[in-house]
Amino acid sequence: MTSLIYNIYCDESCHLENDNIPVMVLGGVYCRAQEVRRISRAIGDLKRHHGLAPDFEVKWTKVSQGKVDFYQDLIAMFLRDDALHFRGVLIPDKGALDHERFGQNHDEWYYKMYYTMLRYVFAAPNRYRVYLDLKDTRGGRKARHLHEVLCNSLYDFGHETVERVQQVRSHESALLQLTDLLIGAIAYENRGLAGSTAKTALIADLKAALGPGALSQTSAFQNRKFNLLRWRANEVRQ
Template sequence: MSEIYNVYCDESCHLEHDGQQAMVLGGVWCPESKRQEISQRIREIKVKHGLGKDFEIKWTKVSKSKLDFYMDIIDYFFDDDDFHFRGLIVPDKTKLNHDAWEQTHDEWYYKMYFNMLKVIFDPQAKYRVYLDIKDTLGADKIKKLHDVLCNNSYDYSRQVIERVQQVHSHESEQLQVADLLIGALSYLHRGLDTNVAKLKLIERIKQRSRYRLTCNTLLREAKFNLLIWNGGAL
């Protein structure tokens, strides 16, 4: 029987005219059989730090007073062999020329999502993709994304990518960890440096991943996989 994996995706600064240069798409994934165990462990870390088990982990909440908590979350991610991350960074959206490629920003966005996810997908396994509910990603876009992922993977009968659906981030610890890691990459690649706690968290990610976070990892890097997209072929 094929292993089932859950993939939890989020994004930062992905809109065409949001005034931000760098865009980050990313996702964490784990075996579905480990989902509850991972969620429970993250809730235990929340309680250990005096937070409610329903406290929502978010990059925007990283502060000096909660730094130890967020450090523990990062360490837990890197210590759990069943928990993985893949991120795609577009360093400068202002250089995009959609007209030259005869595509809309939305069409390019779907291509980037596939580019981000394709190294995760194993044709011998099954995947359930969950995305944070955002006003910018309605039901039509979810259906379109599922179509694009399946078509580009030659998975026309949806035997590999079983579902793509939206979930609320406060209901998913895994999605919250995705938000944290994507937020760190976005902060770094946008050149921000005013929040000392966030800078320390980024340094911890660098230490634990053993990557500078500004270069591509090897394609088969399983734990913390990065692609800095420079406009090359998909």
């Protein structure tokens, strides 16, 4: 069987242990590596169509009424492009975690959650390149350790399945920016926020296309376009 190479662009929202926000989301947009240039170019074309600069960075925090048409078109592009897929894990209440009980700290649990998210995507004999948003000076160590965790969990000691885990700057990756947008929508929905009409419009578009519970409930396993796991603290053996 011929192997394919996939790129996975990963990010997280509200992931800090003591940020006073109960909800946490991990997510990744993925596609075949050969599709990245085409999709990135299409997103650039969409920016130009809406009068935005080529280097305008797509971010959930930047969604506003003045740019809502652009963001809605971007969501529509994601939904109709069969090459694009999303996988996410929603942790609805970080306060329910009991790291001491399971002999771990928050960082160790964080890596386990990344594996929980990505193992759904991995399928032999395909190969994968994982890209993380560069956030701080600890990022290089985090990327190396995540690569080790993923490969060990998959018995991929030769790095034949997970070829690389590396950081990229979000402003340089249109697909990483798309990940930020989707996980932002999930976090916003599950925090019960409704102060932005533009953001609620994007959420309504996603629900209309994917189903009313798509941003808050566990997806059917076969859903590969948009697949979400709603993780609970007592599901550590899942």
